[in-house]
Amino acid sequence: MSKLSNLSPYEQFLRENFHTDDPALQRLQAEAEKEGLPPISIGPEQGKFLQVLIQASGARKVLEVGCLGGYSGAWMARALPADGRLISLELEEKHAAFTRRQWASLGLADKAEVRVGPALDTLPGLAEEAPFDLIFIDADKNNYPAYLEWALRYSKSGTIILGDNVSMGGRLVDQDRQESPAIQGMRRFAEAMAADPRLVSTVVPYADGIAMGVVK
Numbered sequence: 708m709s710k711l712s713n714l715s716p717y718e719q720f721l722r723e724n725f726h727t728d729d730p731a732l733q734r735l736q737a738e739a740e741k742e743g744l745p746p747i748s749i750g751p752e753q754g755k756f757l758q759v760l761i762q763a764s765g766a767r768k769v770l771e772v773g774c775l776g777g778y779s780g781a782w783m784a785r786a787l788p789a790d791g792r793l794i795s796l797e798l799e800e801k802h803a804a805f806t807r808r809q810w811a812s813l814g815l816a817d818k819a820e821v822r823v824g825p826a827l828d829t830l831p832g833l834a835e836e837a838p839f840d841l842i843f844i845d846a847d848k849n850n851y852p853a854y855l856e857w858a859l860r861y862s863k864s865g866t867i868i869l870g871d872n873v874s875m876g877g878r879l880v881d882q883d884r885q886e887s888p889a890i891q892g893m894r895r896f897a898e899a900m901a902a903d904p905r906l907v908s909t910v911v912p913y914a915d916g917i918a919m920g921v922v923k
């Protein structure tokens with residue numbers, strides 16, 4: 708979901724100059740909409756940010772929790788070196804099948820793989836592939852604290868851990884919404900990212916807010 712019409716003139720300038728979606732990624736998003744996938748992917752600002760992080764850190768192994776139609780994964784896989792690898796975890800077979808088609812047509816099938824199932828079931832099977840250099844958490848919010856524990860287990864010094872949607876569209880700090888398991892999960896995740904002595908963390912305010920920590 709990347710709606711140019713909702714942007715201020717300054718944000719439009721930034722998108723047109725720094726954060727351009729190329730036609731292939733635009734087609735992926737258009738087909739995702741046509742096939743009824745929910746319009747909840749990151750936007751091109753965050754995609755470019757993930758690419759900058761991958762390049763700056765020299766990341767070769769990336770883990771994503773929450774693949775959807777492979778849009779964020781395509782940005783990340785494109786930034787990886789030739790021998791790099793992205794593993795993306797996804798609950799819905801329909802989303803995974805869509806992603807596999809898209810990544811094949813983008814020429815990313817040899818670098819990027821989607822694994823289907825609840826992430827809490829597929830994460831334990833990744834021990835052999837760990838440690839990862841960058842881990843992007845963007846799935847069911849109530850499980851973010853558990854995903855952070857897995858991310859820390861699968862990290863080494865220098866690993867970058869990210870979590871999308873810290874603000875929850877403003878609901879994180881809405882006193883009438885605090886009963887929601889998703890809000891509680893995000894709160895506990897944000898508090899753990901901020902306080903864990905193994906991490907140096909911040910929140911980058913792109914879109915809905917991306918928490919970002921580097922393992923010491």
Ligand code: SAH
Pocket residue numbers: 747748749772773774775776777778779780796797798799802824825826827845846847
């Ligand atoms: N990262 C994607 C957007 C992910 S949206 C992008 O920016 O392009 C969140 C995804 O998490 C959805 O596809 C949803 O099906 C998936 N999801 C929800 N619960 C999950 C779970 N328990 N395990 C794995 N994936 C899950």
Ligand code: DHB
Pocket residue numbers: 747748749845846871872915
């Ligand atoms: C929504 C947005 C997201 O980026 C996400 O990961 C899940 C849900 C939303 O807008 O509902």
Ligand code: MG
Pocket residue numbers: 747748749845871872
């Ligand atoms: Mg998200």
